[in-house]
Amino acid sequence: MQKTADVVVIGGGIMGASTAYHLAQRGCKHVLLVESGEMFGLGSTGLNAGGIRYQFATAVNIELSKLSIGMMERFADEMDQPVGLRRCGYLFMLDDRADLEQFTRNVALQNAHGVPSRVVSPAEIAALAPEVDVTGIIGGTWCPRDGLVDPNGLLQGFVSQARRRGATLLTNAVATAIDVAGGRVQRVVTSAGAVDTPAVVIAAGPWSGDVGALAGVSLPVQPIRRQIAVTSAIAGLRADFPFVIDFSRALYFHREGAGILTGMSNRDDPPGWDTSVDESWRFRHLEKAMERLPLLADADIMAEWAGLYEVTPDDQPILGALPQADGLFVCAGFSGHGLMHGPAAGLLMAEEILDGRAHTIDIDPLRWGRFEAGVGAGEYNVV
Numbered sequence: 001m002q003k004t005a006d007v008v009v010i011g012g013g014i015m016g017a018s019t020a021y022h023l024a025q026r027g028c029k030h031v032l033l034v035e036s037g038e039m040f041g042l043g044s045t046g047l048n049a050g051g052i053r054y055q056f057a058t059a060v061n062i063e064l065s066k067l068s069i070g071m072m073e074r075f076a077d078e079m080d081q082p083v084g085l086r087r088c089g090y091l092f093m094l095d096d097r098a099d100l101e102q103f104t105r106n107v108a109l110q111n112a113h114g115v116p117s118r119v120v121s122p123a124e125i126a127a128l129a130p131e132v133d134v135t136g137i138i139g140g141t142w143c144p145r146d147g148l149v150d151p152n153g154l155l156q157g158f159v160s161q162a163r164r165r166g167a168t169l170l171t172n173a174v175a176t177a178i179d180v181a182g183g184r185v186q187r188v189v190t191s192a193g194a195v196d197t198p199a200v201v202i203a204a205g206p207w208s209g210d211v212g213a214l215a216g217v218s219l220p221v222q223p224i225r226r227q228i229a230v231t232s233a234i235a236g237l238r239a240d241f242p243f244v245i246d247f248s249r250a251l252y253f254h255r256e257g258a259g260i261l262t263g264m265s266n267r268d269d270p271p272g273w274d275t276s277v278d279e280s281w282r283f284r285h286l287e288k289a290m291e292r293l294p295l296l297a298d299a300d301i302m303a304e305w306a307g308l309y310e311v312t313p314d315d316q317p318i319l320g321a322l323p324q325a326d327g328l329f330v331c332a333g334f335s336g337h338g339l340m341h342g343p344a345a346g347l348l349m350a351e352e353i354l355d356g357r358a359h360t361i362d363i364d365p366l367r368w369g370r371f372e373a374g375v376g377a378g379e380y381n382v383v
């Protein structure tokens with residue numbers, strides 16, 4: 001392995017790959033990415049539901065979506081890699097008055113940022129998704145510009161274009177130490193060798209807490225299991241079936257191939273590294289899923305898996321330079337909605353490192369320092 005690098009990126013998921021690409025694309029000469037797995041994207045990036053949405057509750061997340069989804073629209077042309085962007089829309093269904101009030105405020109904020117979302121009545125929900133049983137639903141929100149993207153296409157596009165621009169991206173390379181001396185980053189030690197560097201980006205997804213500890217930094221990112229099932233083909237399923245979310249149950253559906261992908265978050269699952277499918281949760285999930293989407297009763301489960309959300313105390317990512325040492329940066333903790341923000345996050349990290357400060361979007365609300373003042377209100381639209 002090379003002995004020096006201008007920047008070492010730790011983690012080869014969407015955050016690391018996007019950061020490496022944007023650094024190389026800006027002309028940073030010696031970018032090294034180290035990924036512990038045998039392939040890129042074996043962490044959360046390879047296990048997610050592929051959803052993209054503008055429907056968030058904070059201005060900074062809405063802006064991250066606008067920047068990222070704009071990049072996805074241009075991805076095939078600029079990165080020579082199709083990413084299967086589909087605008088099927090996201091339909092949030094609500095059964096709680098306080099949620100409806102909060103989502104109504106969220107829509108006002110989204111509209112102020114130019115997002116064409118709107119509040120919808122139960123009758124409109126039934127018209128948008130006639131397949132869904134709307135029992136108990138008092139309203140919802142809809143944005144026709146939300147939808148789906150191919151996670152692997154996005155990741156591979158960043159990996160291959162980063163390499164084409166001169167970055168070195170290694171698999172089977174585990175970061176085991178980050179040496180800091182005199183208040184500065186000095187060196188990263190990996191299972192493939194050691195490299196002197198003035199800058200390190202921690203982009204290790206759910207493992208970011210452990211990687212932060214290598215530099216003596218406490219990063220409040222917790223791994224939390226989330227599981228998904230995909231059904232066999234369902235006859236007559238509409239091509240434009242939307243991404244439907246029963247918010248209070250954290251239950252969701254979207255079209256996947258000719259079948260349905262469905263997930264339901266177990267909000268009581270404690271932090272941990274277990275990624276086996278929880279059988280008892282599986283039955284509860286499928287029972288609730290069939291109640292909401294009765295056509296699932298005719299389908300078989302073809303695939304099932306669990307992955308890890310990388311959750312922070314306010315469900316917001318931690319982005320930017322860390323105050324503990326010069327040259328230490330973090331891009332992690334996207335709390336289960338990071339695939340869609342990965343393109344923007346990498347661009348912002350490159351600005352933070354090369355220009356001294358991210359400037360396309362103000363990332364101050366996402367900096368590590370916010371936790372020193374205690375945890376404030378974070379993102380509400382978390383599934």
Ligand SMILES: Cc1cc2nc3c(=O)[nH]c(=O)nc-3n(C[C@H](O)[C@H](O)[C@H](O)COP(=O)(O)OP(=O)(O)OC[C@H]3O[C@@H](n4cnc5c(N)ncnc54)[C@H](O)[C@@H]3O)c2cc1C
Nearest residue numbers: 011013014015036043044045049051175205307338339340
């Ligand atoms: C079930 C599920 C559904 C989801 N659905 C969506 C969705 O619909 N839309 C959306 O936007 N997001 C979704 N997400 C969230 C999204 O997948 C994540 O936010 C995103 O992939 C995080 O990317 P990352 O690069 O930070 O982490 P990861 O993809 O986990 O990448 C981190 C990498 O770091 C590597 N690593 C760890 N430690 C080290 C080390 N010491 N040295 C070197 N490498 C190391 C790991 O091997 C890993 O490959 C979902 C997640 C799950 C689990």
